[in-house]
Amino acid sequence: MSFVHLHVHSQYSLLDGFSNIKKLVSRAKELGMPAVALTDHGTMYGVIEFFNAAKAAEIKPIIGLEAYMASRRMQDRDPKLDKQSHHLLLLAQNQTGYQNLLKIASAAQLEGFYYYPRIDHDFLEKHSEGIIATSGCMSAEIPRALRERGPEEARRLLDWYYEVFGPDNFYIELQRHDISELESINRSLLQLGKRYNARYIATNDVHYINRQDARLQDILLAIQTGALITDPNRFRMSVDTFYLRSPDEMSKLFSEIPEALANTLEIADRCTVDLSNKGYHLPRFPVPDGFTAETYLRKLCEEGMRRRYGEHRVNDPVLRDRLEYELSVIHQMGFDAYFLIVWDLCRYARENGIWYNARGSAAGSMVAYTLDITLVEPVGYGLIFERFLNPGRISMPDIDMDFQDDLRPRLMEYCAQKYGDDKVAQIITFGTLGAKAAIRDVGRVMDIPLAEVDRVAKLIPGIPGKSVSISEALEQVPELKKLYQETDYLRDLIDTAAQMEGAVRNAGTHAAGVVITDEPVVNYVPLNRPTSGSEDSPIKTVTQFEMSIVESLGLLKVDFLGLRTLTIMARACKLIEERTGEKLGLHNIPIDDPETYEFISKGHTAGIFQLEGTGMTRYVMQMQPKNIDNVIAMVALYRPGPLEFIPTYIKRMHGEEQIQYRHPKLEPIFKETYGIPVYQEQIMRAAVELAGYTMSESDELRKVIAKKQKEKLAKHREKFINGAVERGMSREIAEAIFSDWEEFARYGFNKSHAADYGIIAVQTAYLKTHYTVEYMTALLSAEKNNTDKVAEYVADCRSMGIDVLPPDINTSGWDFTIEDRPGQKPAIRFGMGAIKNVGQGPVELIMEASKDGEFKSLNDFIRRVDLRAVGKRALECLIKVGALDSLGSRPALLEALDQIISVSASHFKAAQSGQLSFFGAFAETVDEIVLPFAASLDKREQLEWEKELLGLYVSDHPLSPYHSVLRRKITHFSGDLGEARDKEKVIVAGMVTRFRNHQTKSGKAMGFVTLEDIRGPIELVLFPRVWDKFSTLVGIDRVLLAEGKVDAAGGDPKILVDLLKEVNLDEAAAEDVPSAYTPGAFAVPASQPEEDLHPEWASEPQFVHSEPPPSFGSEPAAAAELSPAAAAPEDDDSVPYGPDDWHLFEPPVEEDFWFPEVMPDPQAEPPAAEENRAVGELHEEYTSSPKPLKTAARAAEVEPVQSEAPASIHPGSTDLAGSLNPEPAPGIAEASLSRWPAGETVAPHFLSMPFYVSSAGQNAGARAAENQSPQMVSVILRSCGDKQRDARRIKRIYGTLVSYPGNDKFSFTVFEGGRRFLLEFPNDTTGICPELIRKLINLAGEGNVSTEPIKIL
DSSP states (O other), X not given: OOOOOOSBXXXXXXXXXXXXXXXXXXXXXXXXXXXXXXXXXXXXXXXXXXXXXXXXXXXXXXXEEEEXXXXXXXXXXXXXXXXXXXXXXXXXXXXXXXXXXXXXHHHXXXXXXXXXXXXXXXXXXXXXXXXXXXXXXXTBHHHHHHHHTOHHHHHHHHXXXXXXXXXXXXXXXXXXXXXXXXXXXXHXXXXXXXXXXXXXXXXXXXXXXXXXXXXXXXXXXXXXXXXXXXXXXXXXXXXXXXXXXXXXXXXXXXXXXHHHHHHHHHHHXXXXXXXXXXXXXXXXXXXXXXXXXXXXXXXXXXXXHHHHHOGGGTTOHHHHHHHHHHHXXXXXXXXXXXXXXXXXXXXXXXHTTOOEEEEGGGGGOHHHHHTTSOSSOTTTTTOOGGGTOOTTSOOOXXXXXXXXXXXXXXHHHHHHHHHOGGGEEEEEEEEEOOHXXXXXXXXXXXXXXXXXXXXXXXXXXXXXXXXXXXXXXXXXXXXXXXXHHHOHHHHHHHHHHHHHTTOEEEEEXXXXXEEEOSSOGGGTSOEEOOOXXXXXSSOOOXXXXXXXXXXXXXXXXXXXXXXHHHHHHHHHHHHHHHHHOOOOOTTTSOSOOHHHHHHHHTTOOTTOTTTXXXXXXXHHHHHOOOSHHHHXXXXXXXXXXXXXXXXXXXXXXXXXXXXXXXXXXXXXXXXXXXXXXXXXXXXXXXXXXXXXXXXXXXXXXXXXXXXXXXXXXXXXXXXXXXXXXXXXXXXXXXXXXXHHHHHGGGTOBXXXXXXXXXXXXXXXXXXXXXXXXXXXXXXXXXXXXXXXXXXXXXXHHHHTTOOEXXXXXXXXXXXXXXXXXXXXXXXXXXXXXXXXXXXXXXXXXXXXXXXXXXXXXXXXHHHHSOHHHHOHHHHHHHHHTTTTGGGSOHHHHHHTHHHHHHHHHHHHHHXXXXXXXXXXXXXXXXXXXXXXXXXXXXXXXXXXXXXXXXXXXOSOOTTXXXXXXXXXXXXXXXXXXXXXXXXXXXXXXXXXXXXXXEXXXXXXXXEEEEEEOSSOEEEEEEOHHHHHHHGGGOOTTOEEEEEEEEEOTTSSOEEEEEEEEEOOHHHXXXXXXXXXXXXXXXXXXXXXXXXXXXXXXXXXXXXXXXXXXXXXTSOOOOOXXXXXXXXXXXXXXXXXXXXXXXXXXXXXXXTTOOOOOOOOOSSSXXXXXXXXXXXXXXXXXXXXXXXXXXXXXXXXXXXXXXXXXXXXXXXXXXXXXXXBOSSOXXXXXXXXXXXXXXXXXXXXXXXXXXXXXXXXXXXXXXXXXXXXXXXXXXXXXXXXXXXXXXXXXXXXXXXXXXXXXXXXXXXXXXXXXXXXXXXXXXXXXXXXXXXXXXXXHHHHOTTSEEEEEOOOO
8 A cells, every 4th residue: 555754854854854855755756655745843944945856756745844833822932831832734735725834934933933933823724725734743732732631622622623624624643653652642532533533644753764864863963952962861752763664664553544544645636736937026126107127228228338438439339239139138038127126226325325346247248337237348358248148048147246245234225125025035045064064063972082073074175165075085085094994983973974964954044145026025935034143134034945946936136245345445435535535436446557566566465355365466476467357367267276277377478488279260269368268258259269159059068068067068069079170170179179178167267257356456456556554444444353354454554664553542433544643654543443342332432522632631531431331341451452551551540440430430420410510620629540550561461462452462562672683583574475485495483372283194293383473474384303303492472483495385385494493582682693684585586487386286275265264163174285395305204284273282292201181070060071072182281391291101090199288278379379369459350269179180290370360340241142041161271381471371361261241151270280270250251252262272272172051050
């Protein structure tokens, strides 16, 4: 007997579904089922994908939904009464039923969401037409009523459902699993059914496809709920039978109720829904009276043609024919309204001063150009309309719009207002488990040590633009294959993760896509509430269908992309107009200015769109571009694949290599790129010229080549060769040309997009060349929240002779500003918005008060600014970065901080109560603040404050005392290394900011070190021989001088170190050494010998816009692998992947070293498993002392050191606890100190470290979600052997924590003398975020930072 599964979940049941839709349909077909249903939890994410897959497999799709019924009304949200909801299975019988399912799924998300997307009885009753319902699973309303409230309540509910749906559309659902309660429920349902002459159906509540998938589904549950699979109390399914059972299995289970099986076939016959494309659904664009969309579009284009080309070219035959052709194609395809909609958005942007640009193939349209949608004149640049809109390939045009990122929401808001909120929605996206994420997630829930999981994950190659699967990695990476073959538990991890790979993990919102429809969107797609991170969008709904599905349904999608470069340009041009009166815009910034090309050829590319970054800068300097075509080519070439052609392009450009063409007809097409096929448009033109293709056919060829569609490619090969031979070309040459093109898929680029971005690149370069101060001010303002970028651009300013001044309450604004100085060049003043923990509110209060004149004294300041509203933490940060230096010294201001706020509060309270009007001038003399005497601030501590809160040193640099000494010794600063030739010998110097060691394949230790000089970072690689010799010199904050060779073959230049020495300021100052550094002496010539250009470097480029910052818990992107040629031959070890985030040193495993592990406290409550591992599975410990640490054996294998705990802690104690000041000064918070019992943990010797813990004041913010519990971040600290350095490190970690506002807590675990001490800070808070975690890891070391939820009892 056949059977149809009607209760089926796919992976779009995000919590617990593990059925891939295509595999699900394929299995149903294999089992001989005529149909299958899809009924995901509360959503319809997968119904179109399911419909298409079922149609392709020739089985009938049944569209359904397992809804959540609210306990009361769907608007009720009482945590005691409404947290629980009930399941309900709904199936669409016809198109009306499908429309009602759309509305049910949408309302559940938008109106009823509370823990789950819910509806209620009233809503269901209004939308019940065309729907078949069942009594549902054990978690449904009727079965729960039977279990919890008895048969009478179940009968009442059944009466309601039969009344709403009728006896023909309501079925009682029966399931059979090895669950004791289920049999009792089935018996009760069969008994109750007699009253209604009920019809029964058998279901299996399918959550995975095959029985063996139960383990994978269980792991998915653990991943989604953050549990370990070994946790007996976690959320899980109790049996492994929720799979796609065969009809025979179901027949045996329900042999006594055969009608329950037959009824599934009857329902399948009754349910017929067609979800195929019904044409386009463009919004109705209002046109003026007397016009149609076609005639109005023509009118606008004619006006635009006169404006863009001038009256003298309006009748140019080439231009006129092109415009007429495009308008005819647009009208024939029915897209007149589409262009009017995009034109209207651009019109609104222009009229409201919002800068915009259209990227991509739209630049090939003259219609778009005359409508002022695009910047690029298509005919002059040889751009092809068919690349954008092909009449032979009917599909919706796609114009991607870039807007100023700070004003993009205004465009979206306008769109919603013009077309109606109900006709506009953003588009959902789904995150899936990639290879590395699958390894990490599975490893976490399987409780495999983090170090082991990390080791496996890092062996999976990270190739830009291409994902590598686990199975591919096993074939490609011998070390991974070896691990797989030799280690059983890692083999299990890899096999399991490989099966989890690709599973849907979560839902998000597309960064730019917006749907605009003619009718309410809910008539076409179900809607979702805004996903996390998109709540602030002016468009408050999100489609439940992802982008490709939305487009396949014929809906209009417009991309509202935010481009920061446009924001920077707009701000710069506003400053230029204010200061010079010259009005610049995208329409008139020159792109043919020789000075601009000369400027970028010197390497001044920082902050220039598409051209910044070490690798790109190096090639730009070698190229020495002379015109816009050179820049457009570089934009197209600087990508994986075509990158290898850049050296050839440069040589041919400079006449150093002969240009060759396979056939003379190719020369006019490929001459602009010196015979190198760079653009897709070149292939299209060549197919037309050589083989007689039409433009439409050539676009199809381009698409086939790009997608490597073998069957279609073979047909085009034959077509091209035959066409070329007919036109006089030899078959041999034609075949060779087409074979060349087949490789073109790797590197062919859209010239329309390259031209558009190339123009903006040159325009930003023009602004930086001629209006440097204005451009850099705008650039710094736009990047003020990115401390790394701010530091980079400030260094760039200083290299160009522009001073960047520290923040000052009398002169700073929210953004960076220009400060004119008599007799000096203009400077840039730091914006207060760039200071961490100082929000916009406090800054606006200070700026408003400063309108009445500068603050003349501290007392003047506290009476004009209500410091209660500014807040203690914000004021403290302002003081630390020097914004109040004109009012007093930083130590004195910090010491008097509480008094300052108190006096200000008293003053404003009196003002508000009217007391000041009674006492007049007398009140002004009360509570005058006289700053206390304070010890002078340690210069290094001041600089650390600036570095922490601003991202860079502003008032000075730690290396300033060394500057004259280092300048005499070094050959290159960090900024010069991009100009150095590969293998060139250099001497560099700087302060160590991070470092770590790495074990080579042969087991030897080598090191990676990051130095920082006054211009930026320098990456060092120390091979085993060198590392063994100099590793003891490496330590945080040490100033080192390194001699070695440049490795420029792996992206950013690195130094392969031969010699390392520490710089002693006193000794070095006494030396009389002539300067080895000459500015500009190391510029790279325009061309170099072929062997110096390193085409192999092309495999790992450094992109300007590479990837978003990693999320907390995600894996850092792998750094580029160093060139094998750079390896030190005497060590016979290839260079490993350089780690992206280098942490504290892990020394080579030597006989004399012992690296203890933290032992758990048997008395203490264990933290969550993941955090426990983060603390418990630490890497090797390190001591910077040159003497080896002698111990008996590993802690896990030896008797712990036993010693008496001191009876009390006092100021004279030599241990860490005693180093805490027992009577802290005002403004200093005392840490709460706890200590575990003696003898639990063996740790390296830890020197006592006297330090104060500065108070961070009240919590400045709350977690984003009100119902999210606070967390505890724990930091483990050990000595590096230098007391002062240890003290600075702890202060820096403390300062880092309190500089992030939030309601999370933190503690330090300090190891000393064989014991561990717990330091808690009950009065301080922090805000856990990915950036904070990365900084803590950099400061404390990998494995020494963990988080866990705080249990609130």
